[in-house]
Amino acid sequence: MASKGNLGSVLQTHRQQILSNWQQQLAVVSASAKGRLSSKDLAKQAADFLEVLLNTARSHDTGDITTAGWQEVRAFLGDLSRSRVLAGFSSDETATFIFSLKRPVFEALRAEFGSDADKFAAESWAATELIDKLGLHTIKAFQTSREEVINRQQLELLELSTPVVKLWDGILALPMIGTLDSARTQIVMESLLQKIVETESQIAIIDITGVPTVDTLVAQHLFKTVTALRLMGADCIISGVRPQIAQTIVHLGVDLQGVTTKANLADALALALKRTGVSFTKH
Amino acid sequence: MERIPILRMGEFLLVTIQVDMHDQLALQLQDDLTRAIEKKGAKGVLIDISALEMVDSFIGRMIADISGMARILDARTVLVGMQPAVAITLVELGLSLPGVATALNVERGMILLRAALRDGNDHDYSVQR
Numbered sequence: 001m002a003s004k005g006n007l008g009s010v011l012q013t014h015r016q017q018i019l020s021n022w023q024q025q026l027a028v029v030s031a032s033a034k035g036r037l038s039s040k041d042l043a044k045q046a047a048d049f050l051e052v053l054l055n056t057a058r059s060h061d062t063g064d065i066t067t068a069g070w071q072e073v074r075a076f077l078g079d080l081s082r083s084r085v086l087a088g089f090s091s092d093e094t095a096t097f098i099f100s101l102k103r104p105v106f107e108a109l110r111a112e113f114g115s116d117a118d119k120f121a122a123e124s125w126a127a128t129e130l131i132d133k134l135g136l137h138t139i140k141a142f143q144t145s146r147e148e149v150i151n152r153q154q155l156e157l158l159e160l161s162t163p164v165v166k167l168w169d170g171i172l173a174l175p176m177i178g179t180l181d182s183a184r185t186q187i188v189m190e191s192l193l194q195k196i197v198e199t200e201s202q203i204a205i206i207d208i209t210g211v212p213t214v215d216t217l218v219a220q221h222l223f224k225t226v227t228a229l230r231l232m233g234a235d236c237i238i239s240g241v242r243p244q245i246a247q248t249i250v251h252l253g254v255d256l257q258g259v260t261t262k263a264n265l266a267d268a269l270a271l272a273l274k275r276t277g278v279s280f281t282k283h
Numbered sequence: 284m285e286r287i288p289i290l291r292m293g294e295f296l297l298v299t300i301q302v303d304m305h306d307q308l309a310l311q312l313q314d315d316l317t318r319a320i321e322k323k324g325a326k327g328v329l330i331d332i333s334a335l336e337m338v339d340s341f342i343g344r345m346i347a348d349i350s351g352m353a354r355i356l357d358a359r360t361v362l363v364g365m366q367p368a369v370a371i372t373l374v375e376l377g378l379s380l381p382g383v384a385t386a387l388n389v390e391r392g393m394i395l396l397r398a399a400l401r402d403g404n405d406h407d408y409s410v411q412r
Contacts, residue, residue, distance in 0.1 A: 186371075193367030200387055228370040233363060233385035233392075 007126055008058030014108035015054065021104035022046050029096050036087045045080065045097075052076050053134075062130045065137065074137060081141035085149060094142045098135040102128065162188045164195040171272045172201045173265070175240075177210035185221035189228060196234050203272040204229055207265050209240030219254040226259050235275065236260070239268035287312045289319045295327040295396055296320065296358075297389070301334045309345045316349060320356045327396035328353050331389055333364030343378040350383045359384065359399050363392035 011018065023043045030042060052072055060069035077098075084094045105127050113120040162184075167173045174192050178184075192204060206225065211218065222238065229236045239262040241249075249256065262268040273279070287308065290297040296319055298312070320328065330346065350360040361384045373380065384399075386392035 189371060190367060193370060196387070197367060202387065202391070224374045227379045228367070228374045231362075231370040231373055231380060231385055232365045232367065233387040 006123065007062050007130065008054055008056075010108055010112050010123070011050070011054040011057055011105070014111065015050065017111075018101075018104040018108050019047060019050055021107065022050070022101055025100040025103060026097065029100050030093070036089065049076060049080070057130075062126055065130070065133050073134070077134065077138045078141045081138055082145045085142060085145040091139055091142050091146075095135050095139050098131060098138050102131050105131065158184065158187060162191050164192055166199060166201070167205070167269055168273060168276070168278070170200070170202045170276050171205065171269070172196065172199065172203070173205040173207060173269075175207045175210060175265075179212060180218045180221050182221065185225065189225045192225065193228060193232060196229065196232060201234060203235045203237065203275060205237045205239055205265065205268045205272060207240040207268070208238060208245070209242070209265070211240075211245075214245045214248055216252055216254060219249065219252070219256075223259070235272075237262060237268045237271060239263070239265045286315065289315055291319075291323055291325070292329075294325060294400075295329060295393070296323065296325045297329045297331065299331040299334070303337060304335065304342045304345075306341055309342055313345060313349055313352070317352050317356065320353055320358050325358050326400055328358050328360045329389060329392045329396065330360065330362050331364050331392075332362065332369070333366065333388070335369060336366060338369050338372055340376050340378065343373050343376060343380070347378070347380050347383060350380075354382075359396055361386050361392040361395050363387070363389050 023046050026042055026046055027039055030037070030039075056070055056073050060067065064070075065073065080097070081094055084097075106124060109120060109123050109127060113123055157178075163175070165173050165175070172192070172195055174188065176188065180188075192206075195201070196204060206222070208214070208222075214222075226236045226238070237260045238256075241261050241263060260271070262271065285302070285308065287298060287300055287302075290299075296316070298316060300312075302308070316328065319325065328349075330349070332346075346362060350362070353360045362380070363386045365385065384395060386395050
């Protein structure tokens, strides 16, 4: 039923009319997008898309947009969604771009088949089905792009949040920022241990000033790191324990057996220097 | 049968594990090492595992055992050069090897052993007096 070319030829015939109606429609619904996308760019995108769509619709089945013939249309929508994600559009704003095409197309269909109710109904159905599918594809592409952005940011965050810094010859510091979960602790632990081997440091200071809360799980993760450090032959000092955290640790009944803790990084550094046999005199 | 060599360095013994440990080899080492401590009157044992890339719970326990046995024979054990991956594995296995001294490399291990020995001798001396 979704005949090849029928819709395409209607689009071709009423092309100018559809385009100007669609652009008007877009100008109304995209009013909120002002500043992120100029109306000129939007009008150009609409014109380009209509061009691609009618070229495809004229020669390919409109009932199934997953075929190879629709590749060009899908790629166009994919690029469009990606650029919308980067410009900070929401998913409904992006989908509206396609759905606002419905009205102009229906008007064109009515002008063409207005006298033939059966034909009009059939063509309307084919058109609405096509536009819905295109809309859904747009949303899907939008979400995929969004997820890519989120994944990339997560990776960046992970890299940013685990710097191991050398404070002194033989003393490393690891300022932890953010909540500790298993995956992060694993990465933090690995990078710290690796650095210990590379620099042959004897003392590592883990600073938890930036860790918002310490629960039993976080404490357990810290323990594992401390134990692994000890197994490798390095000492570990935990610094930056805030009063609330000290209270929580005691209330939770966590036993910080044999772990040296200090209230701030300065005290920890002083202790570490003392252990490595470095002393300072004030002049 | 292959064996892990036990080298003598003054009053210490140096064991360098350079092959992947299997259970039989580990037991053999345990046997050889305790004999060597007894025979040579060693005061300290350095076990260098910097070339060891894989451990299981058996090897982990064996290392702890060796340390305990050496202690009874009046020798201190220092485990040196553990790789990060090995340390993480042991922690995940729940083997934190309490009571086993560790050091980053052989040099540091030697310093640690000497210091322990010196402290121990001082202590003995003061008791005798």
